[in-house]
Amino acid sequence: MIKVYTSTVIEAPADTVWGRIRDFNGLPSWTPFVADSRIEGSQPPDRIGCVRNFRLKDGGLIREQLLTLSDYDYQCSYSILESPMGVDNYVATLKLTPVTDGNRTFAEWWAEFDCAPERENQLARDIGQGVFQAAFDSLKTLMRR
């Protein structure tokens, strides 16, 4: 089991940032790498257990299931059901915390998963920088507008 952890500070109040990212079906609107997304079975995207089925801009298909959604803690966690990444037991959490000093937001995103030992470093980099940090960078740009 390895853990990847990425965190950043976003120059906007936590309420505003959360409003932008709480939609489990909303990845195409704020991440740079998702082409389109739908929720399976016509479920609402804030129903615990719902599955998002989305396509990456590079063509890969991913299915992820919503495990936790908390408007009180600004927190969302999910697991990967299917993906081309070659990871098992993948559970990720995205969490916001207000920074009272400056009315900004501390954003954390971490994942735990299993994979072949020789792929650990590459996957940790791909997920930590290529996915989480890339999404944060895009979100920071959106919040500046």
Place this chain on the structure above:
Amino acid sequence: MIRVVRSAVIDAPIERVWAVLRDFNSHSAWHPIVADSTIENDESSDQIGCVRSFTLKDGNHIREQLLALSDTDYVSTYCILDATLPMRRYVATVQLKRVTDGDRTFWHWQSTFDVPRGREQEFTDLVGKGVYEGGFEGVRAYLRRRPGGPTSRSIVTAGASMTTQGVVAVRFGGPDVLEPRSLEVRPPGSGEVRLRQTAIGINYIDVYVRKGEYPLIQPPAPLGMEAAGEVVDVGDGVTHLLPGDRVAYACTPPGAYVGVRTLPASHLVVLPDEIDDEAAAAVMLKGMTAEYLLHRTHRLRAGETVLVHAAAGGVGLLLCQWAKALGARVIGTVSTDIKARAARAAGCDFVIVGGDYRFAASVRDATDGRGADVIYDGLGQAAARENFDALAMCGHWVCYGQASGPVSQLTVEDMQQKSATFSSPVLFHYSAERAVLTEMAARTFEALRQGILTLDIQHRYPLAAAAQAHRNLEGRTTIGPLILLP
């Protein structure tokens, strides 16, 4: 139940911020509203259950207990046991998280507590603004004052030796046995710190060690017992110091005449901003000596008459200044007229000039025949009979040095003639306990800050010229402190 939450981003790596916050007793060093703080019962500040007892600058007093501390989660939880403020059931948690984007630190500080009805807003503001927001600013300022940290740590390869220039006594003997040498400095082990020294104090005890009169070194070995500098790196288990901290020490065994030194962290005290490195190197051993002689061995009271020998020497000048400030009448002995002027300037009311150990009659003359209530004696055997004659009834003879050899042939019957007290104190016995050491250093620095003690450093030498410095010190031509600069 009131809940207060404040959070901030600190522009420093989490390891650096945590090194400050994990020390439950560090807040008096960085929090603007905390005046002073101690951990009760000499416990370590990372002992779960330890109690910090502290005073706020507004005079309120608070006792808080450490409930939880985690180096893996960077969390510290504590509660108020009792306070002069009407706060009940106060439990607070400090949590740090790493901001991987930019290697910064997110600091979350929250608490819940009760206060009397109607005063909720007042205490929400006090805790949120005064304590937490004030604390964020305090730590930011503290870290700015102590740059370095993991950045300077990374300059030194962990676990690697360094080489430095030092001066060693190649055998016991005169000043000529002091020779410059290149020395290896091992990395700090558990509980140790490696220090880049910027100023080294010379003391008369170094001369005794060089001559082999005190069995403290095995030549070839460097001399020296006090210095100031900057922490290069720290070993495991060192919690009160960080790379970049300005520190000073006075301790045995000798080994201070070097550029870089590894030594136990427990000897080091952090320097206040107002005390520069040269002053610290000049005052640690001599100032703390004056501190314990005047405040511990004998608690000097206003109105007492004090006899200070070598009143223009390193310790002598400080004793005169401090004794005068405490309200004593100060009589000093010196060897020359030039030194007499220095002693008078330091507060001596009456100066006896002469190098022949004849002063008892003059002391009695100056005190209407009474003699001195306290004698601070660094002379030893050659002046023993005169000192006894100069001592008042029920007087206290404090022999803290023995320039002419140890006092012998002094008997209990002799002391009985005057109901006299004889003390033979050693600095390092007083400073062995860390809590006492920090107290002694703090009182000495405070005396410097208040101008009670002043240092006129007239004798600076490059480290390699240590032999010349020793010649001058033994030639009795120096006034005040001597320092070596690596």
